[in-house]
Amino acid sequence: MSSKKRKYNEIYMQYGFTVITESGEEKPQCVLCNKVLSNDSMRPTKLKQHLQNVHPQNKDKDKSFFERRNKALTMMRLDVFGESFKRNNKLVEASFLVALEIAKQKKPHTIGETLIKPCALEMADVVLGKKKLGAVSLSNNTIQRRIKDLSDDIKSQVVQQIKTAPFGLFAFQLDESTDISSCAQLMVFAKYVCDDAFKEEFLFCSPLETTTKAADVLEKVSTFFASENLEWKNLAGCCTDGAPAMLGCYSGFQASVKKQARRIKVVHCMLHRQALASKTLPESLGKVLHQMILIVNFIKAGALTSRLFKTFCEDMDSDYQVLLYHTQTRWLSKGNVTRRVFELRRELKEFCKLKNR
Known part of the structure; x- marks a missing residue:
């Protein structure tokens, strides 16, 4: 005589169990650890015992908590052994790698779906003759989520290193x-x-x-x-x-x-x-810096003058063709501007003579 086949009841969700069907037989599956129990365990006492013994920290959670976990479980596409399919891991890894490069370059998240993915598909089609990259998810929301996951992972690593x-x-x-x-x-x-x-x-x-x-x-x-x-x-x-x-x-x-x-x-x-110290330069140094800023502003302020100076430097085979601006909030930029002016001092002298300045 065959044993009685138990049926799943919706009230079992309050114990953290959903149901899967294998060969026409219903089996309870834990939404927390993904473990699949036998059909004989489809009874409240055994399901509650599993929750209390294996997941004691969640035994007082309400039904809505387990329903949220069940929703996430269905999106993972688990098999009867509670293990997720591995065939899409490479696609997810590729999506994370692209998201990392987009974050490094500070590009809009939409660039993955509008530019990178179409170009990758064309290159794969030309080189390999197959379009296998279409399954890589590079949508705006996916890239945003990937970058957030990467950021959270880096933060957790830094915090863990601090604690240790x-x-x-x-x-x-x-x-x-x-x-x-x-x-x-x-x-x-x-x-x-x-x-x-x-x-x-x-x-x-x-x-x-x-x-x-x-x-x-x-x-x-x-x-x-x-x-x-x-x-x-x-x-x-x-x-x-x-x-x-x-x-x-x-x-x-x-x-x-x-x-x-x-x-x-x-x-x-x-x-x-040092930024505060740079604002109180000696009079001799301050005068030189002021004159240098006037020269840079004279050339950079006008688009025509800037283009003429660039052409002038190219004709003289100079190492550089443009001057640099400095930023008050970044005092080190003054040093870069001073260095560039010194390297183009001959060109500046001749150019100013041509302009009667």
Whole structure:
């Protein structure tokens, strides 16, 4: 006499089990570990026992939680053994590689589907005679999701390296700046010891929606520390610029951080120090820099003058044909401009004579 075949009931979802059919027989499948049980286990007591013994941390979850996991499970296309098919792994890997290159080049996410994929298909068709790349997903949403996954993975690696650093100590450097779209961004870099060497990595970037006070900066950093289980007591150093919100002795960011980590060492960013020093040049150097800026602006301000100077440099077989602009927010650019002017000093002298300047 054949044993009784049990049927699946929707109430079994509250124990975290869905159903699959194999050879006409229904079997319960756990939506958490993907394990498939026998048909005889299709009873509430055994399903509940599996949930409590194997997944005790989820035994108090409601039915909606398991329904969400079941939806993700169906999208994975699992087989009867609870293992996902491997044949699409190469396609997913290719999609991640393209997403990484798009992120590195800072290109729009749509470029994957509108340019890269059509070109790849044409090249594969010409070289291989087959179009096998059509299954690689490079849509806007896919590239955005891939880049986010890559970013989250890098962040988790950095956080893990910080946690496993000697004595768990680390330092960070942060700066708040407003971009061209008037959005205030807080950028934080971490420095720690990894593999017997100092390592500096980008930690996180977060927008400051309203004000950019010390309390707002501290809230963003504290939220990140709490989400990644980083402890303030392991913070050994803090580096900031000279903004009042950072250096205030009572309500500044550094003062607030000292309350959280009393042994912390706070320093002023060296680049900001040098930037401040560059604004108070001696009179002789400042005069030379001012004259140099006038020369650069005279040539670069007019499109016609700039084209004529480029042609003039080409006729003289110069190593360079254009001058550079400097940026006030990046003081090192002044050095690049000065170097370029010095390298084109003969050309500039002759060109200015031709222009009666």
